[in-house]
Amino acid sequence: MLSFDYARPDSATAAIDRAAASLDARYLGGGTNLVDLMREASSARARVIDVTALADRDRRAADGNILIGAAVKNTALASDRLCGRAIRCWPARSWRARARRSATWRRWAATCCSGRAATYFYDDAAALQQAGARRGLRCARRLQPHPRDPGRLARLRRDASVGHVRGARGARRDRPCRGPAGRADDRVHRSPPPARRPPEIETVLEPGELITASSLPEAPVSPRAAIARCATARATPSRWSRSAPRSIWAWTANLGRADRAGRRRA
Amino acid sequence: MHFSVNGTRHDLDIDVRTSLLDLLREHLHLTGTKKGCDQGACGACTVLADGERINACLALAIQYQGREITTIEGVGTPDWLDRLQAAFVEHDGFQCGYCTPGQICSAIGMAAEARRGVPSVVTADLSADIVDLDHDELRERMSGNLCRCGAHNGIIDAIRQIFVEEVA
Numbered sequence: 001m002l003s004f005d006y007a008r009p010d011s012a013t014a015a016i017d018r019a020a021a022s023l024d025a026r027y028l029g030g031g032t033n034l035v036d037l038m039r040e041a042s043s044a045r046a047r048v049i050d051v052t053a054l055a056d057r058d059r060r061a062a063d064g065n066i067l068i069g070a071a072v073k074n075t076a077l078a079s080d081r082l083c084g085r086a087i088r089c090w091p092a093r094s095w096r097a098r099a100r101r102s103a104t105w106r107r108w109a110a111t112c113c114s115g116r117a118a119t120y121f122y123d124d125a126a127a128l129q130q131a132g133a134r135r136g137l138r139c140a141r142r143l144q145p146h147p148r149d150p151g152r153l154a155r156l157r158r159d160a161s162v163g164h165v166r167g168a169r170g171a172r173r174d175r176p177c178r179g180p181a182g183r184a185d186d187r188v189h190r191s192p193p194p195a196r197r198p199p200e201i202e203t204v205l206e207p208g209e210l211i212t213a214s215s216l217p218e219a220p221v222s223p224r225a226a227i228a229r230c231a232t233a234r235a236t237p238s239r240w241s242r243s244a245p246r247s248i249w250a251w252t253a254n255l256g257r258a259d260r261a262g263r264r265r266a
Numbered sequence: 267m268h269f270s271v272n273g274t275r276h277d278l279d280i281d282v283r284t285s286l287l288d289l290l291r292e293h294l295h296l297t298g299t300k301k302g303c304d305q306g307a308c309g310a311c312t313v314l315a316d317g318e319r320i321n322a323c324l325a326l327a328i329q330y331q332g333r334e335i336t337t338i339e340g341v342g343t344p345d346w347l348d349r350l351q352a353a354f355v356e357h358d359g360f361q362c363g364y365c366t367p368g369q370i371c372s373a374i375g376m377a378a379e380a381r382r383g384v385p386s387v388v389t390a391d392l393s394a395d396i397v398d399l400d401h402d403e404l405r406e407r408m409s410g411n412l413c414r415c416g417a418h419n420g421i422i423d424a425i426r427q428i429f430v431e432e433v434a
Binding site for chain 1: 281282283285304305306323324325326328329379384
């Protein structure tokens with residue numbers, strides 16, 4: 001592993017400032033295999049900014065939405081009591097929070113990190129496929145993990161949550177990033193035209209931008225729509241896929257029971 | 267840098283690139299924690315940080331300054347086995363033993379998660395305060411720890427004895 005400068009700021013602003021000071025900085029949030037990729041020298045970075053100590057770990061209601069700080073861990077989110085019901089109304093979000101890789105990995109994965117291992121960086125052939133054959137092998141060699149890793153914002157594409165992103169060109173305020181339902185000018189996955197798009201850049205996040213939070217509406221439009229989103233979220237094959245449908249349906253049933261119980265209490 | 271491992275404070279000057287696993291094995295000579303895949307896939311390096319299980323191979327040591335790290339050496343000793351370790355022996359929960367320290371640390375962290383009501387992907391009742399650790403729950407929650415000898419049945423039996431049957 002090549003040497004790097006390590007910092008552990010306690011605020012998003014400090015983290016963004018540090019990232020802006022280096023062209024070769026990378027956020028370390030947990031839930032990715034960045035450390036291993038750095039060990040393999042396929043993702044050597046001059047500066048690593050550990051964002052696991054960011055102060056914003058809140059899960060709080062705001063304007064009818066549930067705001068989830070980016071440093072909240074997946075396990076904490078899945079077991080959260082404060083906004084548990086709202087999150088459970090979103091099967092895709094909750095299922096992902098509980099099913100991404102192993103329980104050990106999930107515990108330290110921050111909700112706004114990808115929670116995945118980018119395995120194609122270990123394999124030239126897979127990297128070449130990822131890069132696109134038209135760019136040839138040199139491109140595969142050049143392929144690096146990038147802050148625009150699509151997995152970081154995959155949840156935004158799959159349910160109605162909104163990401164809060166800060167740091168583009170020194171901006172001090174959050175800007176929203178939405179899924180495909182959002183306006184054209186703030187979509188996360190508004191990629192440049194393929195002919196001009198470097199293969200490693202897969203979202204519209206600027207280098208150095210930091211996801212500070214995501215927010216969810218308190219309830220989905222309808223349970224059926226939520227289940228459809230959940231089915232989309234299962235696109236990634238995993239060893240848990242066999243058990244997922246039963247869990248989702250049982251969960252939806254529980255949701256209905258919780259609603260009925262709430263009405264009875266009221 | 268200051269580290270607290272198994273209740274003992276260590277002041278070390280180590281390279282920023284040192285993983286938590288290498289800190290434990292190479293600098294503190296606590297070789298009970300094993301290096302398997304070194305990529306976060308096998309779980310042999312599982313240790314407890316403030317009671318929560320982590321893969322030590324994917325953690326930079328510098329990230330865990332000031333946190334209380336517990337390794338298998340802090341769980342029990344050959345003369346004073348922890349009751350979970352004794353259950354592993356009783357139920358043949360290992361063959362070569364390489365994954366066993368990680369399995370035991372992971373089981374301790376897993377039981378604490380279940381007591382806190384942390385759901386897994388197979389949990390049917392998400393509103394329960396305490397999770398019922400049935401067969402599927404145990405296997406799902408321990409799925410981050412691989413055993414290439416295939417001692418999973420004994421591992422599950424040992425964990426069930428300590429964290430399910432004795433509690434009941």
